[in-house]
Amino acid sequence: MRDPYQPAFSKYMLLFGMLIGVAFTSIALAASEGSGVPVSSAEAAATGMNGEQVYNNVCVACHYPPGVGGAPALGDAEAWAPRIAQGMGTLIDHALNGFSGSTGVMPKKGERLDLSDEEIIEAIEYMVEQVDH
Numbered sequence: 690m691r692d693p694y695q696p697a698f699s700k701y702m703l704l705f706g707m708l709i710g711v712a713f714t715s716i717a718l719a720a721s722e723g724s725g726v727p728v729s730s731a732e733a734a735a736t737g738m739n740g741e742q743v744y745n746n747v748c749v750a751c752h753y754p755p756g757v758g759g760a761p762a763l764g765d766a767e768a769w770a771p772r773i774a775q776g777m778g779t780l781i782d783h784a785l786n787g788f789s790g791s792t793g794v795m796p797k798k799g800e801r802l803d804l805s806d807e808e809i810i811e812a813i814e815y816m817v818e819q820v821d822h
């Protein structure tokens with residue numbers, strides 16, 4: 690035992706290091722809570738995206754031309770005309786609640802249940818607008 694203090698010292702250093710780690714994690718968590726960014730919540734919280742952004746982040750996965758799994762592609766008038774003819778109410782209902790039609794399956798809110806109804810509706814409006822042009 691040439692240096693009896695050495696082992697005890699490193700043990701304390703380890704503990705000290707862990708405490709700093711815990712402290713930093715708590716500060717980081719507190720900061721992210723205060724920033725107003727919705728972390729996760731059972732209730733649909735608006736992410737602040739407009740219709741075009743929702744399309745580009747979510748719906749694009751299936752609705753990007755030529756359309757995946759039977760999804761009507763963005764801007765495809767032929768695919769959209771009969772759907773638009775059903776009326777906006779039906780399109781909204783099918784996108785919000787999910788819909789199994791003749792070409793495939795439209796999942797509830799495009800599988801983004803964290804988005805608000807309003808955001809989904811704006812994305813539908815965006816997609817419908819692209820057909821007119």
Ligand code: HEC
Pocket residue numbers: 743744747748749750751752757758759760761772775779780781783784788789790791792793794795796798799800801809812813
């Ligand atoms: C996992 C793939 C997928 C994603 C993601 C997806 N869709 Fe769809 N969607 C489909 C398919 C497939 C159909 C066609 C269903 C059918 O008519 O058989 C469809 C159809 C639709 C329709 C037409 C419904 C009707 O009555 O004809 C709307 C409106 C729609 N989607 C909106 C959206 C919006 C808005 C998003 C993004 C928030 C989205 N979709 C994301 C696959 C998807």
